Structures are given as C-alpha cells and as structure tokens.
Amino acid sequence: MHRPPTAEAQVAAELADVRPGLVPRYAAELPAARAAVLTRLWRALAHEPLPWITRRAGGADGLELRLADGRVLRGPLADPYATDAYVSAVRLDGVPYDDPARLMTDLAMPHAAGFAAELAHSAASLALSRAGQQAHSKEWPARDWEWEQRVVDGHPFHPNCRSRPGFSVVEQFAYGPEHRPVVHLGTVPADASECLLTGDWPDELRDGARLLIPVHPWQATHVLKVPCENGPAAHPLMSLRTLALPGGPHVKTALSTRLTSSVRDISTYSIGVSATLSAFAEDLAARTDGLLHVTRTLGAVTANSPDLAAVLRESPQMYAGPGEHLLPVAALATTDLPDSPAWLAAFTRLALTVGLRLLELGVALEAHGQNLLVVLSESGAPLRLVYRDLADIRVSPVRLTHHGITPPALTGRLITDDETTLRRKLFGSLVAGALAGTAGSAASLRSALDTAVRDVPTTPDLTALRESPLPAKALTLMRLSPETPGDQWAALPNPLN
Known part of the structure; x- marks a missing residue:
C-alpha cells in the first residue's frame, strides 16, 4: 500500500527544489529538532491532567507514567521549566521512541492522529528554521523587528512550537520571521459603509469612500482567494501575521491557519473594543510610575469577516x-x-x-x-x-x-x-x-x-x-x-x- 511521504520527507523534497544547498544541513538538524519537540511533549505528559494517564511516579531512574490501558511510558524526570532539549528518547512498554509524532501515533488516544501530524510538521519546520540560520552578529540589533528575527524555535513549551500547517517550504522562507524576509502585503478595498472601523485609518490606506485593508499574502492566496492591490513592504514579527512597517506602525493581519494552538483570524469583537481598550490601558499604565508603557491601537477595521481584518498599532520602538x-x-x-x-x-x-x-x-x-x-x-x-x-x-x-x-x-x-x-x-x-x-x-x-x-x-x-x-x-x-x-x-x- 502506498503511503504519503512523512512531513520530514515532504519538506526535504520541497527544499531540494528551491534551496538544494540546504538539504544536508536540514537533515543534520532533524534529530535535534525531534528532541526539542519531544522534550516539550514529555513535559506535557508529565504535568498536564491528561485523562488517560492514571499514575505518575518519579525516582532515581526517572519518571514512569502508567496509562489507562495498562501500558507504561518511561523517560527522564521532567523539569517543567526547562527550555533545553534534554529528552532524546522515551520508552513505551520498553520500545524506544525518539520521534514525537510516532510516539503520539502509537499512544493512539482520542485525537492523537491529528496531533501527531502537527508534531511531525513542528519538528520538520523547526529543522528547516534552524537550517537557514546564520551566526548572530555580536552587535545587538538596532530595530525591534531584527530582535524578533532571532527567535528561531518558537514557543518554549508548546510541542507545536514551529508547526505551520498549510505553509510550503517556499512560503516558510517567504514569510517566516526567522528567515528574515521582506513581505509585500496586499490590500483589499472595502466600502467604508460596510466596514466596522474603530480609531483612525490613515489616508494612505484609503481610496475615496473605500478602506484599503492590509492582507497577508498567504491569506490572500489560500483563504480569500482574491487579487490584492499592491500594499506596503514590511518585516514579519514573531507572530508571523504581525509585521513592522519601516518607520511606521505595526500591522496585525488575519491569518486563518493554526499556528501553535490557535487560528489567527481577527474577531469582530476585538475590532469593536479595540479603541476603548487601548485608551483604558494607556490610562492604567500611567499608574505604574513609568515602569510600563502599552502600545496604542491606532486603528482597527474589519469587513464583517474575521478573515478580512487588520489592526494598526504604534511601534514599541518609540518607548526606547x-x-x-x-x-x-x-x-x-x-x-x-x-x-x-x-x-x-x-x-x-x-x-x-x-x-x-x-x-x-x-x-x-x-x-x-x-x-x-x-x-x-x-x-x-x-x-x-x-x-x-x-x-x-x-x-x-x-x-x-x-x-x-x-x-x-x-x-x-x-x-x-x-x-x-x-x-x-x-x-x-x-x-x-x-x-x-x-x-x-x-x-x-x-x-x-x-x-x-x-x-x-x-x-x-x-x-x-x-x-x-x-x-x-x-x-x-x-x-x-x-x-x-x-x-x-x-x-x-x-x-x-
């Protein structure tokens, strides 16, 4: 029976087409990437209230987890606050597992298959992110978005730390902040009378009675499936869907795919409360004796859809x-x-x-x-x-x-x-x-x-x-x-x- 390629193999095949020189480095990064994801998964198995784990016992030999079906899972003692990848393998009924996706598949708990696919993508994408890195300069970055590009491994504790389902290798290089791209946003025009707008909307994002809503190119291609007018060039931040406009504000775009845990659209509710919330937070921050500043929301708009919305925030850089x-x-x-x-x-x-x-x-x-x-x-x-x-x-x-x-x-x-x-x-x-x-x-x-x-x-x-x-x-x-x-x-x- 023909089986589809694994996430690791699929990324390798795509990489061979677009950046063949990185294939050996990608392959070399895979074991450590699996260990990084497995470490995060082991933390969850050791400490989260998962209903199919009935007993946990730690000792000098490590940690033992007894499953509801009688199987036993063994591994090292789990430091819930560790960020190093210290788990290279665990044993399920004596069988070693160094691949978090294969472990989750064989645990076979409800919804395990879908989560295993996410884990596989997380490890493969993490290896890709690490493979494309250059050595950091000894000089600290001068701009905030350059700092964000240094964060390669994603969430320090989530097993889906680098999962980007729906993103091809080309798209990861084009949009992932750790790959240091410049992203050319699109804009979709919408009649102002049919939009919910709070705060101010800049003149450069208006066309007469229409508002020009910034759209992430991935969203335009895969979700909206509409042509976009050319918008500004920007630098992606850690969240991937929020980007820094050179010399200007940050723009938060809708990105309707699941990154780590959540689908990154923008709700009508959050647009509606944004101006009130921003003014309130600014007043409250003033009560901290200058120890906290909150970036103001400049404007927020939705064309009555969480898939077509954007928020403009002032850059935090102004507070340095x-x-x-x-x-x-x-x-x-x-x-x-x-x-x-x-x-x-x-x-x-x-x-x-x-x-x-x-x-x-x-x-x-x-x-x-x-x-x-x-x-x-x-x-x-x-x-x-x-x-x-x-x-x-x-x-x-x-x-x-x-x-x-x-x-x-x-x-x-x-x-x-x-x-x-x-x-x-x-x-x-x-x-x-x-x-x-x-x-x-x-x-x-x-x-x-x-x-x-x-x-x-x-x-x-x-x-x-x-x-x-x-x-x-x-x-x-x-x-x-x-x-x-x-x-x-x-x-x-x-x-x-």
Whole structure:
C-alpha cells in the first residue's frame, strides 16, 4: 500500500527544489529538532491532567507514567521549566521512541492522529528554521523587528512550537520571521459603509469612500482567494501575521491557519473594543510610575469577516530612548543576559512589580514572551516594560471600582471578576511563560523568584503566587480535546515551595 511521504520527507523534497544547498544541513538538524519537540511533549505528559494517564511516579531512574490501558511510558524526570532539549528518547512498554509524532501515533488516544501530524510538521519546520540560520552578529540589533528575527524555535513549551500547517517550504522562507524576509502585503478595498472601523485609518490606506485593508499574502492566496492591490513592504514579527512597517506602525493581519494552538483570524469583537481598550490601558499604565508603557491601537477595521481584518498599532520602538535597547522577552534567550542570576532577579522583580500592580488594580495581562517587551539600558540593565496586543487580557470591574477607577465600557470575554481566572491569566503567561522561558530551568526560576519577591509589595495575589501550584495552560490537553472550548490548565510545581 502506498503511503504519503512523512512531513520530514515532504519538506526535504520541497527544499531540494528551491534551496538544494540546504538539504544536508536540514537533515543534520532533524534529530535535534525531534528532541526539542519531544522534550516539550514529555513535559506535557508529565504535568498536564491528561485523562488517560492514571499514575505518575518519579525516582532515581526517572519518571514512569502508567496509562489507562495498562501500558507504561518511561523517560527522564521532567523539569517543567526547562527550555533545553534534554529528552532524546522515551520508552513505551520498553520500545524506544525518539520521534514525537510516532510516539503520539502509537499512544493512539482520542485525537492523537491529528496531533501527531502537527508534531511531525513542528519538528520538520523547526529543522528547516534552524537550517537557514546564520551566526548572530555580536552587535545587538538596532530595530525591534531584527530582535524578533532571532527567535528561531518558537514557543518554549508548546510541542507545536514551529508547526505551520498549510505553509510550503517556499512560503516558510517567504514569510517566516526567522528567515528574515521582506513581505509585500496586499490590500483589499472595502466600502467604508460596510466596514466596522474603530480609531483612525490613515489616508494612505484609503481610496475615496473605500478602506484599503492590509492582507497577508498567504491569506490572500489560500483563504480569500482574491487579487490584492499592491500594499506596503514590511518585516514579519514573531507572530508571523504581525509585521513592522519601516518607520511606521505595526500591522496585525488575519491569518486563518493554526499556528501553535490557535487560528489567527481577527474577531469582530476585538475590532469593536479595540479603541476603548487601548485608551483604558494607556490610562492604567500611567499608574505604574513609568515602569510600563502599552502600545496604542491606532486603528482597527474589519469587513464583517474575521478573515478580512487588520489592526494598526504604534511601534514599541518609540518607548526606547537614546542608547537603550528594546526587545521582546522571548528574544532574551538570544543574548547572554539570562546567564546572570543577578540580572535575572532584577528583571523578574521588574516584571512581577508591574504585573502584580496591574492585577491588584484589576487587569490581568497576557504577559508571555511575545506580548511583553523589555527596555534595557546601554549596559543591559532592565529599566521598564512595554506591552502590546490587548486582545486577550482580562479586566475586573470589581477590582477597578475598589481602587476608584471607572471600569471601561466593555462587555464579553474580556470581563471577569473571578480571582482564579485573573490569576491564571497573569501567572500562566508571565511566571510559567515569560519568566520561566527566560530562566530556562526550575532551579534558575526558583532563585530569581526567591530574590525578587522580597522586594515586591505583599498582596493577596502575591500570597497566592507563593502558596499555590503555578498555573500553566495545558497546551497538549487542549490540542487533544478540541471538543472542549477555551483554555484548560495544568498545575505545575511551585518554584517558590
């Protein structure tokens, strides 16, 4: 029986057509890419509340997982905060597996086949991303989008860290920020009377009574399937669908494919609340004594479709002064700064001070390494933070009112007074995400937190952070239970205990 080529073979075949000189390097990168994805998968198997794992037991020989059907899975002890690829193989009933896709296929749990395909694509695409890299210059980048291009491996903890389904090799080279392309956006005209527009829309993206909506070329080809007028050239950022216009704002485009966990369209709801949310966040950031800036949303538009929408945001670069460096927290791993315990503690103190202050007031940021940026002094000291993309924060009217702040005129999924939801949002993204990804291990994270919390004002939220398991999104569980909407959560060992 004929079998379709594996994801690795398919990428190799396409690469041989377009960049044959990279084929040997791609092949050489595959084992490490599999290990990187397998490490992330093993973390999930060890710590997420997967219903078909009935028992976990750790000892000197490693970790043993007993499955509901009686099989046993064995591997190394799983550090939930490690970012190095330290899992090269695990054993299922004594049979070694070094390929995460093959392991998931043979586990044969509900929805395993689809997830296995994503894992295979993640490993192959990660190897491709690594194969195309050049050595970093010793000089730090001068522009924010150049920092974003340094982040090659994607999400530090998601097994689908580099999964880009629907993207050919040519398209990955053309649109993936780690490949350093210039992307020529298209524009689709739409009658202003038929669009939802909030904020301002620039003259250069207007044509009389029509609004010119920026469109990612992948979206134009594969989803909209309409011809696009020539739009501006731009540099893709880490999220791939958000791009920096040279000397201008950032533009967030709809990209209706599943990257890591989510389909990246832009909802009508997020367009409708964008101006109100931006003004509110700007006012709230002013209460942090200059430690936080929030990039303003300049304008947002949708032609009554999540597949045809765009958001213009000011560039975070404007919040960096002369001699200062601005970079996403995810890019810190590309510098030597996280190797310093004192530096990591200082950065952790800054991030916790800001995050907990806003949470106390009534706003939980989705402060993962992509949304959160840090301004560094010329010598590399962390000075202040910049936050972008307000689409998934949570706002508590009760907490705001308690502090004499008028809640914004918002409804819908952004609004909640549930303390568990608010704390999960911040702690899961900031502590289990941005800080853990920067620290790179449980030991480093523990040291940084232990030092930082001594100087952070005590609040009920800080007490909860100290005393409770650390929430983190159960990313693999979410991919294996598509029938369950919304976020699902794992409780990780608290590094402060």
